[in-house]
Amino acid sequence: MINRQTYRDHVIEYVCSLMRNGQLQPGDKVRESGLAADLGVSRAPVREAVRHLVGEGLLDYRPQVGSIVANLSPQQIIDSYVARGLLEGFAIADSGKQFSVAARQELRQLCELMETSAADGDDEALVDVGARFHRLLYGRTANQQLLENIERLSNKLHLLFYRHWANFYSPDQIRDRHHQLLELVFKGDEWAVEQGFRQHYIETGRKVAALYTTE
Amino acid sequence: MINRQTYRDHVIEYVCSLMRNGQLQPGDKVRESGLAADLGVSRAPVREAVRHLVGEGLLDYRPQVGSIVANLSPQQIIDSYVARGLLEGFAIADSGKQFSVAARQELRQLCELMETSAADGDDEALVDVGARFHRLLYGRTANQQLLENIERLSNKLHLLFYRHWANFYSPDQIRDRHHQLLELVFKGDEWAVEQGFRQHYIETGRKVAALYTTE
DNA sequence: TCCCTGGCAAATGTCGACATTCGACACTTG
DNA sequence: CAAGTGTCGAATGTCGACATTTGCCAGGGA
Known part of the structure; x- marks a missing residue:
């Protein structure tokens, strides 16, 4: 037991x-x-x-x-995504370790899988693959304290909003957005990685928040 | 009520x-x-x-x-301070607002007050002034989600380690370190602010962690 | 001597009941 | 008719007791 x-x-x-x-x-x-x-x-x-x-x-x-x-205001929604982008971007940039060829391939495959899931309209699979994708990236950090904060935020945003984010982008866009993140990560420019993830999440946050404005 | x-x-x-x-x-x-x-x-x-x-x-x-x-390992201590530096640095850099002349003066006075408190050996006052100093800075963020995370970490580190950090630096060093942070903030270079606060906290974290290593 | 085992004490996990407080609705009053 | 008020129901806050589990220690056997 x-x-x-x-x-x-x-x-x-x-x-x-x-x-x-x-x-x-x-x-x-x-x-x-x-x-x-x-x-x-x-x-x-x-x-x-x-x-x-x-x-x-x-x-x-x-x-x-x-x-x-929890009934987050649009601003709180954006703020939460901003916070997540901050934490996740740093966790990835700070982990420092190199990605093995196999790991890179797996991550790239997940991008493709996102596209096919999105194209099939299988939102559940898409969200699931997305979560795996991001976790593979930020999970490499050795900083457990950071990880706790990321997962708390991640879980919160997932449970409150996972329904929506699959609909904001076309299958192509989803794949490309995550491919771009990967290239930033693989390139190794820490500052670019942090900025990239911040941007990634603030965009999603704004779109989610827009759904909750004055309906 | x-x-x-x-x-x-x-x-x-x-x-x-x-x-x-x-x-x-x-x-x-x-x-x-x-x-x-x-x-x-x-x-x-x-x-x-x-x-x-x-x-x-x-x-x-x-x-x-x-x-x-909580009995944090040396690594967990460092990690916690790293996380705090990340969050606080971003909160300050991202708040964007300008500081009024009065606010700048108050912050500079707090630096001096830290020095005198440290010189008097009044650790309690020193820690208290330090907390006010940092809160005046990060408290300007409009991001409530970020603020919650900062205060959680801040409170945790304060309760677990407030005893120690007053002894790591000379009164002069304490004043100068915080003055340097202020100049970064007032100058307005967001990236420099983030880096500065990360460095500020990682240094303290390393010193605290050193106290808890294999005694 | 060391290890295993069984039971004991203490702390946590859970329960049902009572006390207290809040929100809503109807009633009174100007 | 509107505003204030009193009452009632329901949900939370707290309590004491019981059930269950854990860690420890004594006792026995190899």
């Missing part, structure tokens, strides 16, 4: 799945009693799970009132 | 004060029952406080076993 699972973890996963399913949308109230009833557990582990998700930024919390699914 | 205080918040503050007092040191076990008994409350709010502090990175947590005060 490597990792003992506690009820709290089940609740966390359950809430995340509700967010992925769309059954929980930004602004929706999250009632502890409801979750407890759904899963047949008491409110104690539910409260811990909710508090954890609040800490992750996935839920907003008001004392004595309760929690709602 | 602006901000209703709940027991959980009291517990958080209590644990932080224990860490500041040195009654809780890195590696020490944090028993929920003990805290509950100390404060005369039940374990429920204590658990929430502990979980919050785990999320902040101040405590390490092992399921079914308990929590201990």
